[in-house]
Structures are given as C-alpha cells and as structure tokens.
Amino acid sequence: MMIVGLTGGIGSGKTTIAKWFQSEGIPVYIADKEAKALMNRSKVIKRKLVALFGEDAYKEGKLNREYLASKIFNDKTLLAKMNAIVHPKVASHFNRWLKKQDSPYVIKEAAIIFENNLEYQYNYIITVVADKKLRIERVMKRDNASKEKVESIISNQLSDDEKIKKSHFVINNNKLEEAKAQALSIHQTLLEKSKK
Structure with a gap:
C-alpha cells in the first residue's frame, strides 16, 4: 500500500x-492529533516528558501544551529531545493503524x-x-x-x-x-x- x-x-x-x-x-492519519493523544494517554511518554520538562509538563493529568510550547519555542535542543520521545511512539502507532x-x-x-x-x-x-x-x-x-x-x-x-x-x-x-x-x-x- x-x-x-x-x-x-x-x-x-x-x-x-x-x-x-x-x-x-x-x-487519513493526522500525526499531530495522534501525537497529542499519545502524550496524554501513554504512561511511558508522560514519565519521560516529566523527566525532561519537570512536573509542570502536565496540569491536572492533562498535557500542559502552553507550558511545553513556551519551553521548546526558542530551544531547538529541547524540541529535538521531546521529538525523540514522542515520534517513535507515533511511528509505531501509525504502523499498527496502517495494517488495518x-x-x-x-x-x-x-x-x-x-x-x-x-x-x-x-x-x-x-x-x-x-x-x-x-x-x-x-x-x-x-x-x-x-x-x-x-x-x-x-x-x-x-x-x-x-x-x-x-x-x-x-x-x-x-x-x-x-x-x-x-x-x-x-x-x-x-x-x-x-x-x-
């Protein structure tokens, strides 16, 4: 396919x-939408993002998007580290979706x-x-x-x-x-x- x-x-x-x-x-697979869903759903991603950004990465159990955006906006290194956590998970999610x-x-x-x-x-x-x-x-x-x-x-x-x-x-x-x-x-x- x-x-x-x-x-x-x-x-x-x-x-x-x-x-x-x-x-x-x-x-159609919308990668950004799925990435956001995984960042809220996956315990592994949550744990790694909290380790990277601190406790403020999540607010009341939900991804604190404004906080993350402010952190990565002018910091390419931090952005790359976040992508290294999220992208592999999105890629394997996409591959499972593709099989169906x-x-x-x-x-x-x-x-x-x-x-x-x-x-x-x-x-x-x-x-x-x-x-x-x-x-x-x-x-x-x-x-x-x-x-x-x-x-x-x-x-x-x-x-x-x-x-x-x-x-x-x-x-x-x-x-x-x-x-x-x-x-x-x-x-x-x-x-x-x-x-x-």
Whole structure:
C-alpha cells in the first residue's frame, strides 16, 4: 500500500485538504492529533516528558501544551529531545493503524516531514501552500493568536519554496474550490500509480 505524505506550513490548510481526501474514501492519519493523544494517554511518554520538562509538563493529568510550547519555542535542543520521545511512539502507532487499512493508498498528514528528514517514509509527498498573508489570517482566527506569534512560527518553519522542491505534488490552497480540483487530479494520479 502506498503511503502519501501531506504537509505544509502552519495555516496552509493541510487539515482541510486531508478532510477532502477522507471524503473520497482515503484513510487519513493526522500525526499531530495522534501525537497529542499519545502524550496524554501513554504512561511511558508522560514519565519521560516529566523527566525532561519537570512536573509542570502536565496540569491536572492533562498535557500542559502552553507550558511545553513556551519551553521548546526558542530551544531547538529541547524540541529535538521531546521529538525523540514522542515520534517513535507515533511511528509505531501509525504502523499498527496502517495494517488495518484496505485502500489503494493512505494519507499521513504531518507538519514537519522535511524538517525531520523523513521523506524516505513516503512513496509520494503532497505539499499544501497558500499566500503568507492568508495563512497568518487563518491562524490568528483559528488559534486566537497574535500576528507576531504566527509570523514567528512561520519563520521557524521551512519555506514553501524549499518544500515545493522536495515534493511530488503541490496544492495551492488560496481558493478552496481550486484547491479541491487540484486534490482531485492528484487523487486520480495516485489511484493510477497504485495499480502499477
């Protein structure tokens, strides 16, 4: 079964595109969502995160996301250590999920495929892009975040140009109807490729 990566910067509309593929009957695994669930559910991850960040990593038994975000935001080493705890667990969870799927291909939506040099895990990669101004507006609205905060997240991510160079397909998600048409064309191509 082919594994297709779906990636893009914050506010590009990855999740919207992921939902479109789901509506076409393609199984979609949202890595960020599953990572958050595992960080709340797995005793092993909890123990290791508390050892790394201290007792404040969890508040009333739930992951203290704001606290963790503030810790890792400007500390690449801490971020790498956290990823080393969480990513292997997400990877094995994905592999168990994959065994249960029966489809020509699956989509794994992950924000940082290229940043973590994980291209080798995918047969094809789709990158979703959108104008920076639009991305900032989307995230400010969605997360109730300041413009400065969103801009600083964007500047910490790999640029769209870099991602496009490394991708097999690109969806421009400034206008939803156009993005869906591009997704449909990619879907048909992938169905063809899965037959070979």
